[in-house]
Amino acid sequence: MANEQGKQVSQTGAEETVTMELTEEKKAAIQERITRQIADELQIGGGRVKTTVGLLDEGNTIPFIARYRKEMTGELDENQLRDIEERLTYLRNLESRKLEVMRLIEEQGKLTGELRASIERAGKLQEVEDLYRPYRQKRKTRASVAKEKGLEPLAQWLLSQPRQGNLTAEASKYVNEDRAVSTAEEAIQGAMDIIAEQVADDAKIRAWVRRHTFEQGIVSTEARKADQESVYEMYYSYQEPVRKLPPHRILAINRGEREDVLKVSLDVQTDRIHDFIGKQLIKGPSVTRDTLTAVIEDAYKRLLAPSIEREVRGEMTEKAEEKAIQVFAENLRNLLLQPPVKGKVVLGVDPAYRTGCKLAVIDDTGKMLEIAVTYPTPPNNKVAEAKAVFKRLIESYSVELIVIGNGTASRETEQFVAELISEVKSRKLAYLIVNEAGASVYSASKLAQAEFPDLDVSERSAISIARRLQDPLAELVKIEPKAIGVGQYQHDVTQKRLDESLTFVVESAVNHVGVDVNTASASLLSYVSGINGTLAKNIVKFRDENGKFASRTQLQKVPRLGAKAFEQCVGFLRIPGGGNPLDNTPIHPESYAVVDKLFRDQKLDVSKLGSEELKAVLQRLEPAELADKLGVGVPTLRDILDSLLRPGRDPREELEAPLFRTDVLQLEDLTPGMELKGTVRNVIDFGAFVDIGIKNDGLVHISQLSNSYVKHPMDVVSVGDVVTVWVLNVDVKKGRVGLTMKKP
Template identity: 70%
Template sequence: MAEQKPITEEQAKASEQQIRERIVKQIAGELQISLKQIRTTIDLLAEGNTIPFIARYRKEMTGELDENQLRDIEERHQYLRNLQDRKDEVLRIISEQDKLTSELAASIQNASKLQEVEDLYRPYRQKRKTRASVAKEKGLEPLAEWIMSQPKKPEALVEAARYIDAEKGVEDASHALQGAMDILAESISDDASIRTWIRRYTLDHGMLVTEAKKADEESVYEMYYSYRELAKKMPPHRILAINRGERENILKVQLEVAPEPVYRYMDKQIIKGPSAVQSILGTVIEDAYKRLIAPSIEREVRTELTEKGDNQAISIFAGNLRNLLLQAPIKETRVLGVDPAYRTGCKLAAVDETGKLLEVAVTYPTPPVNKKREAAETIRRMIDEHQIELIVIGNGTASRETEQFIAELIQEMEERKLAYLIVSEAGASVYSASKLAQEEFPDLDVAQRSAASIARRVQDPLAELVKIDPKAIGVGQYQHDVSQKHLETSLKGVVESAVNHVGVDVNTASPSLLSYVAGVNATIAKNIVKYREENGRFMSRKQLQKVPRLGAKTLQQCVGFLRIKGGENPLDYTGIHPESYDATKKLLKSLNIKPEQLGSPEAVAALANVDIEAAAESLELGVPTLRDILDSLQRPGRDPRDELPLPIFRTDVLKIEDLTPGMELQGTVRNVIDFGAFVDIGIKNDGLVHISQLSEQFVKHPMDVVSVGDNVTVWVMNVDVKKGRVGLTMRPSSANQANAQ
C-alpha cells in the first residue's frame, strides 16, 4: 500500500463532524426524534448536565423530551460512539496488515451494528491454530485457490498430486485435497455476507428445542422436558427460564435449523456452474456450515435471544421499581413495625410520625414458644404508650401466624380503631446488615433494624427503599439471571428519576436519598448532612454554596430538586430553579401576590387565570418553563405521590380456605411480570391475575393495565388449597362464569 500522509487537524475535525452527523442521523431515524433535538441533547450531556436537570429545566432546548427519551438518546449515542471506536480499531489493524481496500473501509464505516463490524473483521483476526492454518503452513493455499477458480479440468486429485511433500507432512493427493478443502471451509465461514444471511435465516426459522437430562426428575422446569418453539416467537420470560434450566444442568437446549435452504443459498453464492470440483465444493460448503458456521451462529442467536430476554426483564423490573418507590406515603401516622419469626420471636419497632425510633422489643406469639399473653401485653403497652395508629407486618417467615395474632388483638382493642398492613420485607435484611444501618442504629441488632425499616417503608417508601440495593427489592422476574451491569445502570436511573420527580427536603434527607439527587454523589451527600449537623438547618438554597465540594455545576444540577421548608425564601420550597427566580418575582409582582401568600386560595385563583402565552413573552421565558413555574406556585411543596391511592388497610384475616369462586375482593398489585400480575388479597400467597384475565379487551402487556401499588377489584376464579395458589380475574364476565360454577 502507498504510504499515507499524516491527517491534518482540519481533516480530523471534518472527519469527526461527519461521524457525529452520521450518528445523529442514525439516532434520529431509530427514535423518530428530530435532528435538532438529538444534537441539542448530545451537547447538553457533553456539558455535564444530568438527565433529570435537562428534562425539567431545559425543556425549550430539547423540545420537551422526557426522561425516557433522553435516556434512550444517551444510551444509543454511547453505543454508537463505542461502535465507532471499534471501527477505528478494526480499520487500523487491517491497514497494518496492508489488506485494507477502499471497499472494505467503506463497508466497515457504514456498518450500523457491532456484529456487522465483527463479521467484516473476521477474516483478518488473529486466529488460534486451526485445520486451515495448519494446511496453509503446508503450502496448500494455492491448491485452495485453484479449486475456488472452478476449472473444467484436470481432476482434483491430479492437481492435488502436485502438492505432495513428505517433509511438510503432505503424504498423498487425498491429504493435500483435504487440506485445501479445510482452507476453503474456513474462508467461506469468514464471509460476512454469508454469515449475515445465515444468521437472519436462523433467527427466522430456528426452533429452540429443550429436553430433560433426567426425565424422571421433578423440577419447576417440567413443562420444558420435551418442548419446541420457533425461537423468534418465544416470549422473553420463557427464554430466561430455559436459560436458567440449562445453567442448572436440568435441561438440554439446542437450536434446530433445517439445513437444506442454507445449502441452496451457499451453493448459489459459491458454485458458478459445472466444473471438475463441483462435488468437492458441495462437500466444502456442507463442512463450512456444519462444523464452523452453524455452532457459531447458534451461539450468536442464543446470545441475541438472551439479550432480548434481559432487556425485557430489566424493563419490567425498572417499571415495577419506579411504581414501588412512588407509592403514596402514609403521612402523620405513628407506626408499629413487626418483623415476624418463629424461634427468634417477632421484633417490634415503634416509630413516630417522622420515622423517629421510639422503642424496640421482642415478643414470642408464634410457635414454638407461643407466649401469646405476654406478647399481647407488650404490644398493647407499646400501642398505648406511643399512640400507635397502624401496625405493619413483614411478609416473611411466620407472617400469617403473626397476622392472625395481630388481627385478634385489633378486634380486642376496637376502641383504638387500629388497622394493619402486610408489606414486602424484600431487602430489609440486606439493609439491616449494611454499614448504613449500623451507622443509623448502632445500638440495635440486625433483626431490630429490620423491624424499624419495615415500619418506615410505609411512612415514606422512597426515603426508606433508596437505602437498599435496588436489585434486592424483588419486584421483577429473573433479575439475577440478566446482565448485572445493565440492570444496575437501569435501576440506578429509575431511583434517580423517582427521587428527583418527588424532590428532597434538604433538612431531613438521609445521605442515601441525597446521593440520588441530580449531580450529587455519595461524598457530596455526606458533606450536605455534615454541614447540616454542624451548622443547623439550611435556611436558604444559597447556603448550599458553602457545602464542601459542592461546586457551581453540581449546584446548578441539584438545587431545583432540593426543597427548604420554612426557609427565608418561599420559592426555595418549590421546584422552581433559582435561575428563574427573577422572572418568577416579576410574575408575582404583576399579580400583586407576595411570596408568603403562595398556596392561599387567592394566590391559586390569580395564578390559574394567567395568560401563559402573553406572560411567557413578557417575562422572556419559554412556555414550558412558565407552565412548570405556575404549577409550582399554585402547589408549593407539592408531593406528587399524595395524589395516589393509599394501600388497603386491614383489620381481619382472610384465609385461603375462606375463598370461593366468584368472590369479590379488594387487593394491591405487588408484582407485574410478562404473563400477568400478582395481587395481595390478604392471604398467605399473592393471587395471580393471568394476562388474559386483566381486561375484557386484548392486553399486549400487563404493564399497560396495572402497576405495582395499584388497588384493584378482583374476583376469585379457582383455588388450590394444597399448593396455596389462587387464580384471580379482573374481568366481570369471567367472575360471573366462576360464580355460576
C-alpha cells in the same frame, strides 16, 4: 468470498493508504451522521436530538434537562432523553470500534477502499465484527495448520473451479514429508479446511445464515432426567420458533439449562442454508464441484452452525434481558413512588418462626422509640405473652398502624395481628403487609450499622419495614436497587445493565419527588441530580456542623459543591420554612427573577404563597399570553405557575393510599366469584400478582386483566395499585388462587 477479498486487498493495499486520524471536519460529519440516525430511529426531530446531545456533552443530567431545559429540547421527557443518551453512547462506541478495526486491518496491509467503505457503512457492532472476522488473529485451527503446511495454493485451485483436471493429481503436488503432508487425501482435506474457514468467516454468508436462523429456527428443549421433578417440567419436551419465544420463557429455559435440568438446542433446516452458500461459492460445473459441496456441508455443521447458534441465542437472551430489566425498572419506580403514610405512629414487625418476631415502634418522623421481640408463631407459640407485649407498645406509644414484612412467617403473624386488633377496643387499629425485599440487605449494611450501632440485624430490619410505610422512597434508596425484588429473573440478567437501569429509575423517582435537604440521608441525597456520594456526605456533614440550611444559596458553601453541581441539583432540593418560600418549590433559582417580575406585574405578595387568594389569581393567568412579557418560555412558565399553585406538594400524595386491613382471609374462605380488594405486589410478562390477604398472592393472568386485548400487563396495572378482583379458581393443595379483573 473472504479469501478473494483478502487476496485483492493485499495486492491493492499498498496503493491505498488510509489514515485513521480524524480531521475536525470528519468528526463533525460523524457527529452529524449519529444525530441523524438517532433522530430517524427514535422518530424525534433532528434539531431536538442535536440540542440534547449538546446538553449531555456539557455535563447536564437527564432529570435537569427534562425539568429545566424544556424549551431547548421541545419538552422531551426523561425516557426519550434516556433513549437518546443510550443510542448516542452505542453509536459513538461503534464509531470507535470501526476506527480500531480499520487500523488493525490496515496494519496487515489489507484495508481496501471497498472494505473501508463497508466498515464505515455498518450500522451495528455485529456487522463490524463480521467484516473484521477474516482478519482477526485466531488461535490454532485446522485451517491455520493447513496454511502452515503450504496448502493455500491448493485451496485457491479448488476455488478456481477448473472444468478439467484431476484433483488427486493436483493434490499430490503438495505431498511433502517435511511439511507433514503424507498423502494427497491429507492435502485435499487441508485445502478443504482452509476454504471451510473462509466460508464461515464470510460476512455476507454469516449475516444471511444468522437472519435465516432467527426467522426459521426452532428452540427445542428436553429433560436431562425425564423422571426428575422440577419447576421446568413444562420444558421437558418443548419446541417453539425462535421468533415467537417470549422473553420470560427464554430466561426460564436458560436457567433450566444452567442448572443442568434441561438440554437446549436450536434446530434449523439445513437445505436452504446449503443452497444459499452454494450460490455464493459454486460457479457451475467443475471437477471440484463435489468437493466444494462437501466443504459447504462441513463449514456449516462444524463452524457456522455452532457459532451462529451461540450468537442467535446470545441475541435472544439480550432482548429477553432487556425486557426483564424494563419490567423490573417499571415495578421499582411504582414501588418507590408509593404514597407516604404521614403523621402515624407505626409498629413494624419483622416476622420469623424460631427466632421470634422483632418489633420496632417508630414515631411520625421515623424516629425509633422502642425495640422488642415476641414469639407468637410456631414452634414457640407464646401467643398470650406476645399479645401482652403488643398491647403494651400500642398503648404506650398510641400506635395507629401495624406493618408486617411479607417474608417468612408473615401470614401466621398476620393471623395473630388480626386477632389482636379485634381485642384492642381502646383505639382504632389497622395493619398492612409490605414488601420486605432488601430489608436484610439494608440491615447488614454499613449504613444501618452507623444509624443503629447498638441493634442487631433483625432489629434494624423491623425499623426498615416500619419506615417503608411512612416514606417508601426515603427508606428504599438505602438498599441496592436490585435487592428490591419486584421483577422476574433479575438474577439471570446482565448485572451491570440491570444496575444502570435501576439506578436511573431511582434517580428519576427521587428527582420527581424532590428532597428536603434538611432531613434527607446521604443515601437519598446521592440520587439527586448532580450530587454524587461524596457530595451527599459533605452536605450532611455541613448540615450537622452548621445547623439546618436556611436557603438554597447556602448550599454553595458546601465543600466541593461547585457551580455546575449547584445548577444541576438545587431545583430538586427543598427547604421548608426557609427565608424564601420559593426554596420549597421545584422552581429553579435561575427563574426566581421571572417570579419576581410576575408578582410585581400582578401586584402579588410572595409571602402569601399557598393562600387561596393567591391561587385564585394564579389560576386565571394564561402562560402563552404572559411568556413573552416575562422573557421566559411557555413550558417553563407553565411549570412555574404549577409550582406556585401547589408549593411544597408531594406528587406521591395524589396516588391512591395503601389498603389497610383489620381481618385476615383463609384460603379455605375463598369461593369462585367472590369479590375482593387487593394490592398489586408484582407485575410480570404473563400477569400480575395481587395480595388479597391470604398466604400466597393470587395471580391475575394477562388474559384476565381486561375484557379487551392487553399487550402487556403494565398497560393495565402497576405495583401498588389497589384493585378489585374476583376469584376464578382455588387450588388448596398447591396454595394457589387464580383471579380475574373482568367483572362477572
